[in-house]
Amino acid sequence: MPESVLKVLVNGEQREIEPGTRLRTLVSELELKPDRIAIELNRRILRKADWDSTELAEGDAVEVVSFVGGGAGLV
Amino acid sequence: MADSLVIAGRDFHSRLILGTGKYESYDLMKKALEASGTEMVTVAVRRVPLADRSKESFLDHIDLKKYHLLPNTAGCYSADEAIRTAMLAREVLDTKWVKLEVIGDERTLFPDNEGLLEATRALVKEGFIVLPYFNDDLIVARRLIDAGAAAVMPLAAPIGSGLGIQNFTNLRILREYVQDVPIIVDAGVGTASDAALALEVGVDGVLMNTGVAGAKNPVKMAEAMRLGVRAGRLAYLAGRIERKLYASASSPQTGMIE
Known part of the structure; x- marks a missing residue:
């Protein structure tokens, strides 16, 4: 059996992870x-x-967000 | 001395709320916040840049013991987006506060009042403390308050325009009718006199970002805004004299030498 990887999207970018990877590990x-x-x-x-x-x-979309400097509107 | 701004049962000694965007450096931002005397700062929610990690440290530059964080939904163009952003913000730092923006037009950044009302209702139901940015319109203010807004935040002029208060009449009308929650002027303040005038009209506070961050010397402008807000507030509490068309002498009219 060839070693498989999972493709997921993190903040819109594709990444390959090992099967069984948990969110905490990511x-x-x-x-x-x-x-x-x-x-x-x-x-x-x-x-x-x-x-x-x-x-x-496979195919999961993950969004990771945080706070950045900003007041109003699109900075 | 207890003249504090109370929002959702929380006391703030300063009536100035500052944004944290557009500063040339974190160091400059920190100094400006310090000089402004503010106790509440607004922050935006964005994707963590996975390639460039330099921006991730933003929160390390804000003293969370000193400043109450007010996450915002800046850049959201629908109620759904704004609700989603507020929920994410709550998850980052376990805060229920949100400066709610639902923008309706890219060029003017004017609020979409319909989307704003929808998002306010949904977020209040979720237990959020909602401070919506809206047009300076009494009817919208009433609906936002009915929906459970913890304060109402009318614009003075378009976001980042620095034009100052464009419609004093609307602000005065809002001041007269809105008694249940604080009125915070949000957006359009360009210099210290704009802030002073807003407080003289009787609004409870002012929120600004570009007016300070975009000044040639943001730290000096932050101090000017602190003093402007204080001066305006004191003048409002003092009660100004009536405007008259003709002169009225301030020296005794008797005992003149002959």
Whole structure:
């Protein structure tokens, strides 16, 4: 059996991950600070408590957001 | 001395709320925030840049013990987008506060009041403390308050325009009718006198970004805005004299030498 990889979209960019990768693992692989971000998986917000138990699947779309400087309008 | 701005039961000693965009550096932003005396700053929600990590550290430059964070939905053009953004903001730092923007037009950045009302209702139902940016219109203000808005934030002029208050009459009417929640002028303030005039009319606070960040010296302008807001507030509380067409002497008219 050839070793398979999963293709997922993170912030609009395609990434290859190993099957069985959980969201928490992705967060640490991307060196993200958990207390400074929020994550959507396929447009549904995933609470931080659920990152450990959530396994990513082929074609998943992950959005990772944080706060940036801004006042109003599109900066 | 207790003349604080109270929004959703929370006390703020400063009536100035600042945006955190458009500063040349984080250091300059920090100094401007400090000089302004503000206790609440608004921040935008954006994708974490996975390739360029330099922007990710934004929150490290805001003293969260000192400044209350007011996430905004800037750049959202529909109620759905704004609701989604507010929900994400709540998840980042466990805050229920949101400066709600639903923009209706790219060039003017005028609010889409229909989308705004829809998003306000939905977010209040979700337990959010909603501060909506809207046109300076009494009827819209009433509907937002009915929908549960914690404050109403009329624009003084288009966002980032620096034109100052364009419609004093509307602001005065809002001041007269809106008593249940604070009125915060949001957008259009260009210099300290604009801020002072807004507070003299009697609004409860002012929110600005470009007026400070875009000044040649943002730190000096931040201090000017702090003083402008304070001066305007004191003048409002003091109660100004009536305007008259003719002179009225301020020296005694008796005892003149002959």
